Each structure stands twice: as structure tokens, then as C-alpha cells.
Amino acid sequence: MGLDHIHIAIVEDEHEIRQTLSLILDGSKGFTCRYAFPDAESALASIGNLPVDVVLMDIDLPGISGIEATRKLKRENPKVDFIILTVQSDDDSIFESLCAGASGYLLKDTDPTDLLQHIREVREGGSPMSGPIARRIISSFRVIDNPLSDRETEVVKMLAKGLNYREIAEVLYVSPNTVKSHIKNIYSKLHVGNRAEAIYKAIKQKLI
Amino acid sequence: MGLDHIHIAIVEDEHEIRQTLSLILDGSKGFTCRYAFPDAESALASIGNLPVDVVLMDIDLPGISGIEATRKLKRENPKVDFIILTVQSDDDSIFESLCAGASGYLLKDTDPTDLLQHIREVREGGSPMSGPIARRIISSFRVIDNPLSDRETEVVKMLAKGLNYREIAEVLYVSPNTVKSHIKNIYSKLHVGNRAEAIYKAIKQKLI
DNA sequence: TTTTAAATACCCCATATGGGTGATTGATAT
DNA sequence: ATATCAATCACCCATATGGGGTATTTAAAA
Numbered sequence: 001m002g003l004d005h006i007h008i009a010i011v012e013d014e015h016e017i018r019q020t021l022s023l024i025l026d027g028s029k030g031f032t033c034r035y036a037f038p039d040a041e042s043a044l045a046s047i048g049n050l051p052v053d054v055v056l057m058d059i060d061l062p063g064i065s066g067i068e069a070t071r072k073l074k075r076e077n078p079k080v081d082f083i084i085l086t087v088q089s090d091d092d093s094i095f096e097s098l099c100a101g102a103s104g105y106l107l108k109d110t111d112p113t114d115l116l117q118h119i120r121e122v123r124e125g126g127s128p129m130s131g132p133i134a135r136r137i138i139s140s141f142r143v144i145d146n147p148l149s150d151r152e153t154e155v156v157k158m159l160a161k162g163l164n165y166r167e168i169a170e171v172l173y174v175s176p177n178t179v180k181s182h183i184k185n186i187y188s189k190l191h192v193g194n195r196a197e198a199i200y201k202a203i204k205q206k207l208i
Numbered sequence: 209m210g211l212d213h214i215h216i217a218i219v220e221d222e223h224e225i226r227q228t229l230s231l232i233l234d235g236s237k238g239f240t241c242r243y244a245f246p247d248a249e250s251a252l253a254s255i256g257n258l259p260v261d262v263v264l265m266d267i268d269l270p271g272i273s274g275i276e277a278t279r280k281l282k283r284e285n286p287k288v289d290f291i292i293l294t295v296q297s298d299d300d301s302i303f304e305s306l307c308a309g310a311s312g313y314l315l316k317d318t319d320p321t322d323l324l325q326h327i328r329e330v331r332e333g334g335s336p337m338s339g340p341i342a343r344r345i346i347s348s349f350r351v352i353d354n355p356l357s358d359r360e361t362e363v364v365k366m367l368a369k370g371l372n373y374r375e376i377a378e379v380l381y382v383s384p385n386t387v388k389s390h391i392k393n394i395y396s397k398l399h400v401g402n403r404a405e406a407i408y409k410a411i412k413q414k415l416i
Numbered sequence: 417t418t419t420t421a422a423a424t425a426c427c428c429c430a431t432a433t434g435g436g437t438g439a440t441t442g443a444t445a446t
Numbered sequence: 447a448t449a450t451c452a453a454t455c456a457c458c459c460a461t462a463t464g465g466g467g468t469a470t471t472t473a474a475a476a
Contacts, residue, residue, distance in 0.1 A: 098349035099414070105346075126339025127346045134335035137345065141306035149422060162405030164462065177425050184464075185422085194432090194464075196403040197370030203411050206307060357452060372432065385455050392434075393452090402434075402462090 006123055007052040009035040011043045011069065012085070013061050017108075021056065024112050031116065040069035050077045054119055057102070059086040059093055067093070067100050074101030081122045085110070094136060104128040146207050147189045155182045156202045159195050214331060215260040217243035219251045219277060220293070221269050225316070229264065232320050239324065248277035258285045262327055265310070267294040267301055275301070275308050282309030289330045293318070302341060303348070312336040354415050355397045363390045364410045367403050 008025055010033060012018040018036050025033040034052050037043040040061050043050075050073060059066040070082045083104035084097045097105055104122045106115070107130040118128035129137065148156065158168045165183075169176040183195075192198045202208045216233055218241060220226040226244050233241040242260050245251040248269050251258075258281060267274040278290045291312035292305045305313055312330045314323070315338040326336035337345065356364065366376045373391075377384040391403075400406045410416045 095349060098346050101350060103343065103346060121339060124339055125343055127337075127342035129335075129342065129346075131329060131332060131334025134337065134342070135311065135333055138306050138311060138335045138337075141303060142309060151423065159404045160408035162400055162402050162408075164402075166462090174423085175425055177427090178423070180464085181425075182423080187464085192370055194370050194372075194403075196367045196407050199404050199407045200368035200370075200411070203408070359453065374432090382453085383455055385457085386453070388434085389454075389456095390452095395434080 005030055005032065006054060006119060007032050007034045008119065009033075009037065009043065009050065009052045009055045011037045011040060011055065011061065011066060012058045013038055014058075024115070028116055031119070040064035040066060043069055044072060050080055052080060053123060054081045054083060056083050056085045056119075059084060059088050059097070067096050070097065070102055071100035083118065083122055083128065085115075089132065089136075091136060091140075094133060095140070098137070105133045106130050107133065141206075146205075148186060148202075148207055152182055152186050152189070153207060155179065156186060156198065157208050159183070160199050160202070160208055213238055213240065214262060214327060215240050215242045216327065217241075217245065217251065217258065217260045217263045219245045219248060219263065219269065219274060220266045221246055222266075225266075232323070236324055239327070248272035248274060251277055252280060258288055260288060261331060263288060263290045264293045264327075265290055267292060267296050267305070275304050278305065278310055279308035291326065291330055291336065293323075297340060297344075299344065299348075302344060306345070313341045314338050315341065354413075356394060356410075356415060360390055360394050360397070361415060363387065364394060364406065365416050367391070368407050368410070368416060 008031060010018055010021050010025075012021065015038070018038065022033040022036045025031045035043070035046075041063055043055075044064070055070075055073065057066040057070055061069070066084065066086070070084070074080070074082055081104070082102045083106060084093075084102045085106050085108060086093065087108050088094075089107060094105060104118060104127050106118060106128060110118070110130060121128045146153065154172070155168060158171060163171070165176040165179045168179045172179065183198075186198055187193060190198055190201045192201055199208075216239060218226055218229050218233075220229065223246070226246065230241040230244045233239045243251070243254070249271055251263075252272070263278075263281065265274040265278055269277070274292065274294070278292070282288070282290055289312070290310045291314060292301075292310045293314050293316060294301065295316050296302075297315060302313060312326060312335050314326060314336060318326070318338060329336045354361065362380070363376060366379065371379070373384040373387050376387045380387065391406075394406055395401060398406055398409045400409055407416075
């Protein structure tokens with residue numbers, strides 16, 4: 001499965017789309033559509049040895065979903081790149097797909113010519129994503145607002161590393177009592193009562 | 209600042225690159241380079257009212273870093289799109305930039321023609337990223353493998369909620385000693401020695 | 417100018433925590 | 447058939463933790 005010629009599998013329940021995609025691929029230099037499965041089950045039958053470079057996976061399939069199929073197939077074929085090709089653009093579909101091991105996420109309104117370029121892109125180590133999808137993903141990293149002072153944030157980070165009062169105090173060159181004061185203030189600001197919860201909240205709110 | 213004509217600010221310390229970029233932009237139909245700052249400080253001087261659509265931001269600047277500058281400027285100019293344009297490709301740079309509010313992340317080896325397309329892309333609600341960067345970002349969603357048993361995972365989730373031995377024991381209808389045993393096993397599997405670190409690792413490894 | 421917030425520091429004290437060690441049962445894997 | 451692992455429970459003990467206060471200095475904001 002070299003970089004020169006790309007072998008592809010399609011998993012797509014709609015007959016029309018499946019046909020169109022495979023025709024486009026086989027009609028394009030450097031691309032071969034090796035499989036065109038109508039559901040996840042038939043794709044999973046060849047699990048363990050899927051002799052393709054790239055899988056184009058629909059999400060909304062009869063029976064097992066494309067996301068589940070991606071998870072199982074990726075586990076057994078880690079070198080294969082999975083591109084989700086779907087109409088779903090909700091956050092759950094996007095993030096679950098990525099967690100399942102997809103390397104790209106394209107909407108079905110993608111131009112066929114662009115699709116070929118995107119397939120090349122994923123083989124070259126990229127991650128093709130439709131514009132709005134990419135924006136959603138990167139937006140998920142945005143920080144809300146940080147109620148903690150810089151010093152307090154420093155302390156929370158050290159708590160997450162498992163340091164205790166004394167150890168934090170040594171790093172900061174202050175008294176352990178001061179560290180304790182900071183931690184009490186942190187608890188109060190985050191509305192928690194112990195380290196475990198504080199760290200959980202701090203991470204969820206992207207404070208650390 | 210309409211979609212038809214795009215006004216841009218550049219923040220880049222290297223004179224050569226700054227000049228080249230601004231010349232390319234001004235020489236291209238539909239683009240105007242309105243500012244070309246040599247450092248973050250001069251860009252921050254116009255904070256609160258940055259009359260541009262897009263900022264091209266370098267990271268490695270003298271004084272305040274491009275990431276910090278992005279954070280401050282984005283807070284005051286939420287409608288402006290920030291694209292990081294840098295040589296840095298380490299995870300910290302990438303994720304901190306996104307957390308700071310960047311909507312795109314391009315490496316400096318980006319083709320000038322592609323750059324123009326990427327700027328259009330960000331204005332249309334996309335998030336242009338160089339191939340390897342996109343791959344790194346989406347890879348960050350991958351789940352590794354969970355060394356914890358179901359019961360242990362349950363316990364870790366309750367630890368994250370701030371419950372203590374007794375409270376967890378009550379929820380699970382087992383003895384507090386059993387909970388303690390579970391927690392000790394969790395520590396051993398995650399190679400940590402206390403709750404704080406355990407929760408940090410569990411979240412980072414997407415176990416909870 | 418006054419107030420507020422952050423960073424510093426200290427005290428008391430009940431209890432939660434973590435390390436060590438050991439044991440039983442049932443299920444799963446070899 | 448046997449070994450391994452998950453889940454369950456128990457006891458000892460030193461120390462870390464969190465809740466309750468209080469207080470000073472400095473810098474920024476109102």
C-alpha cells in the first residue's frame with residue numbers, strides 16, 4: 001500500500017452514493033476502490049486484514065454505526081486511515097468519531113475533486129476536515145474564564161502532579177501555610193472541598 | 209470588514225518575512241495588509257479596536273509571546289480571526305494557541321498561494337491547519353487503552369466528584385475497606401500515589 | 417481616598433488518606 | 447488443573463488534609 005497508488009474501501013448504505021464514489025475513485029489516476037460495503041457488518045467481516053490504505057466511512061448505517069465500525073476496524077488495522085464522510089455535523093458525531101480513531105471528517109457536500117485531494121492529504125499524514133468541522137474541533141479548546149489568580153493556577157497544576165503542601169511550598173519558596181491558604185482559596189473559588197474535585201473541575205474548565 | 213475584502217494584521221519579528229507577507233497580501237486582489245507589527249507589544253497597543261478581519265501571528269516574538277498576545281487581543285476583539293503562522297510544531301505550542309483563541313495554525317513552510325486560500329477559509333468559518341498540525345490535534349482525541357477494571361473506573365469517577373471512602377462505599381454497597389483496596393489498585397495501575405494525580409492521569413488518558 | 421484582591425503566614429484539631437500486609441471467593445485464561 | 451485477576455474485607459499506623467479562625471503587606475480598582 002504505497003503512497004503512489006491509493007487503495008480505498010467505502011462503507012455507505014445508500015446505493016446511489018456508493019456507486020458514484022466508487023466510479024469517481026476508479027476513474028481517477030492513482031486511486032482504486034477495492035471495496036464498497038453497504039453496511040458495517042460486511043466491512044467488519046474482513047477485520048484483521050483490510051488490504052486498503054483509506055476507508056471512507058458513513059456514520060448513519062443500518063445496524064452497527066460507522067463510528068463503532070471505525071473503532072473496531074482501526075484497532076485491528078492501525079495503519080489504515082479512516083475518513084468519516086457523512087451529513088452529521090453534531091458535536092457528538094464529530095468527537096466520538098475522532099475518539100474512535102478517525103483521521104478525517106468530511107461532510108457529504110464535499111466537492112468530488114476536493115475529496116481526491118483530501119484522500120491524498122490523509123495519506124500524507126494530514127487530517128482533512130470540512131471547514132465548519134475543523135472550526136468546531138478547534139473551538140472545543142477555547143478557555144472560558146479563569147477565576148483563579150496566576151499563583152493559584154500554579155498551585156493547582158502542582159496539585160495535579162501529586163505534590164503535597166510541603167513540596168509545593170519548596171517549589172514556590174513560600175511557607176507550607178501559604179500554600180494551604182492558596183488551596184483554601186482555590187476550593188472556595190471552584191466551589192469544591194478537596195483536591196480530587198478541584199483537579200477535576202480545573203481540567204474540565206480548562207484552567208490547567 | 210465584509211467578506212469581499214479582507215483586512216489583515218501581521219505580527220512577525222523577522223523583518224524579511226514581515227515584508228514579504230505584506231507585499232504578497234497587498235499584491236493580491238481582495239486582500240489588504242493594514243498592519244505589520246514587529247512585536248506583540250505594538251499590536252497590543254491597538255487593543256480594543258483592531259480594525260482588521262484576520263491576524264497572522266507568529267509565536268516566537270521578543271517580549272510577549274504570540275500566544276499571550278492572541279489571548280489578550282482575542283478577548284477584546286472576539287470577531288477577529290487569529291491564524292498562528294510559525295515554525296513551532298510542538299504540542300504545547302499548538303494546544304496553547306488554540307486555547308488562547310486561535311482559529312487556524314499554519315507552519316511557515318506554507319505556500320504563499322495556499323496562505324491566501326487559508327485566510328479566505330478562516331473568514332468562511334473554517335479553521336485552516338497545516339497537515340501535520342491537524343493530525344496532531346485530532347490524534348489528541350484518541351483513547352489509549354484502559355488498564356482499569358469497570359469497578360475501578362467507577363471508583364475513579366466518584367473520586368473526581370470529591371467523594372471519600374465512606375461515601376463511595378455507600379454508593380457501591382460495599383465496605384470502605386474495599387473501596388480503599390480498589391483505590392490502592394488504581395494507584396498502582398496508574399503509577400501514582402494520591403487522588404489528585406490519579407484524577408489528573410485518568411482524565412489525560414481519557415479513562416473518565 | 418477607600419476598598420478590594422492577592423499573596424503571604426500562623427494556630428488548633430478532628431479526620432481522611434495512603435502504605436504495608438494478608439485473606440477469601442469466583443471467574444477467566446492457560 | 448492451575449494460575450491469574452477482580453472484587454471483596456480487615457487491621458495497624460504515621461502523616462497529610464481540610465475546616466475553623468486571624469493577620470500583614472502591597473497593588474490595583476473604585
